[in-house]
Amino acid sequence: MDVDLIFKIAAIGIVTAVLNRVLNQSGREEMAMMTTLAGVVVVLMMVISLISNLFNSVRTMFHL
Amino acid sequence: MDIMKIVMVGIIAALLAVVLKEEKPEMAVAISIVTGLVIFVFVITKLNSVMMVLKHFAAKANIDILYFSTILKVIAIAYITEFGAQICRDAGEGAIAAKIEFAGKVLIMVIAIPILAALMDIMIKIIP
Numbered sequence: 001m002d003v004d005l006i007f008k009i010a011a012i013g014i015v016t017a018v019l020n021r022v023l024n025q026s027g028r029e030e031m032a033m034m035t036t037l038a039g040v041v042v043v044l045m046m047v048i049s050l051i052s053n054l055f056n057s058v059r060t061m062f063h064l
Numbered sequence: 065m066d067i068m069k070i071v072m073v074g075i076i077a078a079l080l081a082v083v084l085k086e087e088k089p090e091m092a093v094a095i096s097i098v099t100g101l102v103i104f105v106f107v108i109t110k111l112n113s114v115m116m117v118l119k120h121f122a123a124k125a126n127i128d129i130l131y132f133s134t135i136l137k138v139i140a141i142a143y144i145t146e147f148g149a150q151i152c153r154d155a156g157e158g159a160i161a162a163k164i165e166f167a168g169k170v171l172i173m174v175i176a177i178p179i180l181a182a183l184m185d186i187m188i189k190i191i192p
Contacts, residue, residue: 005102006076006098009098012091014084017084039091044094047097050097053105058108061112062136062140063133063136
């Protein structure tokens with residue numbers, strides 16, 4: 001059970017939220033958008049690897 | 065105690081998701097997905113010994129391996145479908161969740177067709 005991933009995603013979320021605020025305040029909306037997008041992509045990569053792990057374990061468990 | 069661990073992980077993840085929901089709803093969804101996956105993978109490794117016992121009983125009772133593996137496949141499809149539908153519903157997409165559940169039902173029906181065919185064969189044999 002690797003709980004680290006949950007904390008990692010929460011940290012990425014908080015950091016991107018803060019960056020988004022700062023960049024929006026300094027008037028760089030396009031950079032804020034880019035940081036949001038990058039954060040979502042990074043998190044999605046983590047989640048996808050975990051989902052494939054789950055599918056593999058289910059497949060071996062139930063002999064599909 | 066494993067259940068304590070799982071409950072603690074769930075509570076912490078729920079707190080983090082609530083903190084992030086204001087600023088970044090998509091990250092909150094990712095946290096809920098990852099928490100569900102972590103707990104699910106943790107639990108499914110425990111299920112291994114139960115599977116062994118069930119298979120042993122099935123072999124002892126002379127049940128056709130086709131039927132047993134069909135049941136296992138149905139259970140797996142039900143688990144995964146429920147998981148995906150729950151996450152979609154959590155993210156506020158009830159329509160997609162309903163479609164996932166519908167797809168799961170259809171696939172379970174497709175898998176169960178051989179058993180239905182066998183049942184029909186038996187019935188036709190009994191009632192000439």
